[in-house]
Amino acid sequence: MARQASRSSPLKRVLTPFKRRATVIAIVEYISLALTLILAYICVCMGVGFIFPFIYIKEWIMGGVIAIFFTVVLVSFVKKPNWDYVAKSLDGYGLEERVMTALELEDNRDVYANMQRIDTLHYLENTSPSVMKFNIPKTRIQAIIALLIIIIIFLVLPNPKWDFVKDYWNMRESIEKAAREIEKEGKEKVDKADELSEEDKEEIKKIISTLANELGQSKDYKEALAKISKAQDAVDRYMEKKSDSLSNILENQDATSSLGAAIGANNSRAVEEEMDKLKRKIQDTSKGDNTVEDLNNAFKAAAEEVVDEKLKEAFNNMVGKLSDFKYDEETVNDVLDGLEKLQEEIVSSMSQRGMGDPGDIKYLLQNMKNAMIGSADALASHGGYGVGKTPEGQTGQGDGIGQGTGTDQSGGTGQGTGTGQSGGMGQGTGTGQSGGMGQGDGIGKTGHSSEVGESHRLGGEAEVIENIQGNPTGSGNIDSIEIEGGIGGKVGPVPYKKVIGTYKRQAMEAIDRKTLPQGLENIVKDYFDGLEE
Amino acid sequence: MNSITSEEIRDFSKTVEKIEGEIGKKIIGQKKVIREVLIAIFSGGNVLLEGVPGLGKTRLVRTIGEVMDLKFRRIQFTPDLMPADITGTNIVMKDERGSRFEFQPGPLFSNIVLADEINRATPKTQSALLEAMGEGTVTVGGVTRKLPSPYFVLATQNPLEQEGTYPLPEAQMDRFFFKIEVDYPSLDELHRIIDITTVEDTSKTEKIVEGDEILKLQKVAMNIPIAKAVQDYALRLILGTHPENPNASEAAVKYLRYGSSPRGAQTLIQAAKVRALIEGRYNVAFSDIREVAHPALRHRLFLNFEAMADDINVDNVIDEIIGSIEE
Known part of the structure; x- marks a missing residue:
């Protein structure tokens, strides 16, 4: 109050x-x-x-x-x-x-x-x-x-540090732009990829979305490159997992359990042996046993699961043949031919295990990486961001592309390229992809660190080709190539399907690294696409 | 307090104005001195007037006595003046009934006592004034006698002639409410002084107030309100004079031996109240404190050797202290 x-x-x-x-x-x-x-x-x-x-x-x-x-x-x-x-x-x-x-x-x-x-x-x-x-x-x-x-x-007053700041923000902008592009283009490509199931598409889109989000938060090229590499690995792992699912399905069927195990072990020789066993079983089959029926069920299950269109077609083809199996010589031979084709497709698929590029996503990612490396080089060339950040005497890590030559285990020589992370001084070690299993020293591109670092090859190690077979035609289309002199390896033609995956990948990497003359990239790409068709 | 009316409060400044007007008839110039003496009187305090001879100190005090209708006595202090000479003494009286001791009051028994050239008397005699000034009583032969009321001692001292003088001890100085410095008059004032003093003096002063009225006016002034901030300012000013105080001003630390006693604070506040009322204000202002600070503090601050060596006087130090204390 x-x-x-x-x-x-x-x-x-x-x-x-x-x-x-x-x-x-x-x-x-x-x-x-x-x-x-x-x-x-x-x-x-x-x-x-x-x-x-x-x-x-x-x-x-x-x-x-x-x-x-x-x-x-x-x-x-x-x-x-x-x-x-x-x-x-x-x-x-x-x-x-x-x-x-x-x-x-x-x-x-x-x-x-x-x-x-x-x-x-x-x-x-x-x-x-x-x-x-x-x-x-x-x-x-x-x-x-x-x-x-x-x-x-x-x-x-002109600020000498301002250029650096502008470069940094340009870099951020380009990373963010790359993130947007990856998200947009990546999803479009995945949507157009007929070979992928809806589940696969969703999974890969998820990887792309995660990458786009993480890229947007990247502070520098180094981080962005690492994130793209991580996404590439994620795609690889997913594709490997899908390959593993084929072996699991076949392994769960009595008629094809050994074949499934051979595929799971990624052993092409074992696959051929198992396929031979299946061929013999078909030859020996008679009315009253369940061989054809069991095999049909196994192939039907596999056809539903596989991603690779050609493999799927081969399985479906076998399902059709086995459904109409009449225990006569003609159908037996027909089934044996089908099994031969299926074997080729399985071996081919195994050779590309984890290397497939569904919807060209990995190609897109690698392109982004290359663009970023180019930008980082430009930035570094005028004393830009990242140079000298690591104190002297410490091990640093940077991104670069390694290229090297190596000797395979069988005594043959190979030449390969590998994308890896190298020291900022540009000296790096890379495991090259070769016809044999190669390992060699390569020169990496200038990275972001001033220290020498270890380089890592993009993708898995090259498969050791031990058993090369094939038929040289002498003229026209080459269905196989001949490799000589590998220690422990057989001399002879190799079906091109066995090696086409490797060579296509090498060609794509060469395109990505811009090591091919300008204007030839599309020709090379079209060539390998044409071979697959 | 209940007996005080708004008219009495309002009339205070008019009364003082009249008194000043009457004094002005006899005293030319010296308005500041007159104002300060009146402030001291209405605060019930004693005044030490310092100035060279011939500036009208005695005339001022005499005129005040006349205007206020108070009994006035003047004592010329000399080295042979004895305490009994001013307090009075018991003397033997003989009459038809025989001989007996009878107290003969000294000149202290009046309302206004002018102790002229107080520093010429011995400390013994000076001390005899202490009781009169402090308590308003005089004790002779074991008998304490009350002095008339109101009671004021207005002492004078000559700052120049220091030979054969007895400077007042600090304790006695502190009992003076104000120490007022009487300055030389200006040329114009001197003309007017000559005009009225070298011819027959026909001017008459009127009695404006009597003893009881003065006591009443003292009471009126005592109760003027003061804001906390203003009181705080006054007290910070006092603490600022203490060289050992952490908040002391630089001048105090450098030039003072001792600062003001709490009696200085009482003086500051009381004098500011009277000044506010004389100015027609019913509250104390910061300016009141500043205006009375010099007469209230100049005899309470003691300079050190450095001040003397630097030719610094106490008024300079007070100015510095005032300048260093925020309102």
Whole structure:
């Protein structure tokens, strides 16, 4: 009650316009203070930006400005003018402590307090609120002007570190653009890939989406490249897993359990042996046993599961033949031919195990990587981002492409390329992909680190080709090639389906590395696509 | 307090104005000195006037006595003046009933005592003033006698002639409410002084107030309100004079041996109240404190050797201290 009485007291009523005025003055003063602090902060940030490459200068400035602004607002709210402040301010304008005394004696009713109050009210009624002046200290105004001049000088002066910052942001932009492109193009390609089931498409789209999200958060090319490599690995793993599912299905069927095990072991010789056994079984089959029926069921299950269109077709073909099996010589031979084709497709599929490129996704990813490596090289060429970040003497890791030659285990020589991570000095070791199993030293491209690092080849190691067979035709289409001199290996023609996957992959990598002459990339790609058809 | 009316409060400044007007008839110029003496009187304090001879100190005190209708006595202090000479003594009286001791009051028994050239008397005699100034009583032969009320001692001292003088001890100085410095008059004032003093003096002063009224006015002034911030300012000013105080001003630390006693703070506040009322204000302002700081503190601060070596006087130090204390 006493408080309410005080609020509505004549003194407070008369003082209210003065309080409003004091509030406005305080706001203006706090704004000037905030402005001074903000300008000083910007000056410091810009000054630091001249000494060090201040990559996040805009973010720091924005954050600092917001923090200062809200701090000053908070302080101004906490220290907003109260009655005592108003009284003191007014007394300073010639009221000689009348107001502060009157406020203290507000609830006092003795003769002195009454007279003092009347005297104060009399003075206040004859005083205009405009008597309270805006009082921004001169030094503050001078400081604001000086800081503005310094900021203008900073803006006008060429900042040697600014190019670096711009390069960094260009890099970020290109990474983000790459992320968007990967997401868009990748999904389009996956949608168009007929060889993939809906489940596969969803799974690969998920990998692409994850990559796009992670790429957007990458701080540099190194990180972006690592993430793309991770996505490539994820695609490989998924495809391998799908291959494994074929062996599992066949392994679960009594008629094809051994064949499934051979496929699972990725042993092409064992697969051929098992297929021979199946052929013999078909030759020996007679009405009354369940060989044909069991085999038909197994192939039917496999046809439903496999991803590879040609393999699927081969299985379906076998299902059709076995369904119409009539235990005569003609159908037996027909089935044996079918089994031969199926064997070729299985072996071919095994040779491309984990190397398939559904919807050209891996090709797309590798292209992105190459583009980024090119950008990183350009950046590094003018002393750009990432150079010298690793202290001397420590092992660093960078991205680069290794190329090398190697000798395979069988004594043959091979030549191969491998994309790997190399040291920033550009010297790297890469395991090359060769006709034999090769390993060699290669020169990597300039990476982001100043240290020598280990390079890793893109993709898995080359398969050791031990048993090469084939029929050279001498002219026209070459269905097989001949390799000589491998230790422990057989000399002879090799079905091209066995090696086409490897060669196509090498060709694609060569296109990606831009090692082929310009304009020939599409010709090479079309050639290998044509061979697969 | 209940007996004080708003009219009495309002009339205070008018009364003082009238008194100043009457004194002005006899004293030319010296308005500041007159104002400070009146502040001390309405605060119930004693005053030490310091100035060279011939500046009208005695005339001022005499005129005040006349205007206020108070019993005035002047004592010329000399080295052979004995305490009994000012307090009074028991003397043997003979009459038809025989001989007996009877107390013969000294000049202290009046309302306004002018102790002229107080520093010429011995400390023994100076000390005889202590009880009168502090307690308003005089004790002779074991009997304490009350002095008339109101009671003021206005002492003078000559700052120049220091030979054969006895500087007042600190304890006695502290009992003076104000120490007022009387300065030379200006040329214009000198003209007017000559005009009225070298011809027959026909000017008459009127009695404005009587003893009881003075006591009432003292009571009125005592209750003037003071805001906490203003009181705090006055007390910080006092603490600022203490060289050992962590918040002491630089000047205090450098030039002072001792700062003001709490009696200095009482003086500051009380004198500021009277000044506010004389100015027609019903509250004490920071300016009141500043205005009375010099007479209230200049005899309560004791300079050190460095101040003397640097030719710094106590008023300079007070100015510095005032400048260093925020309102």
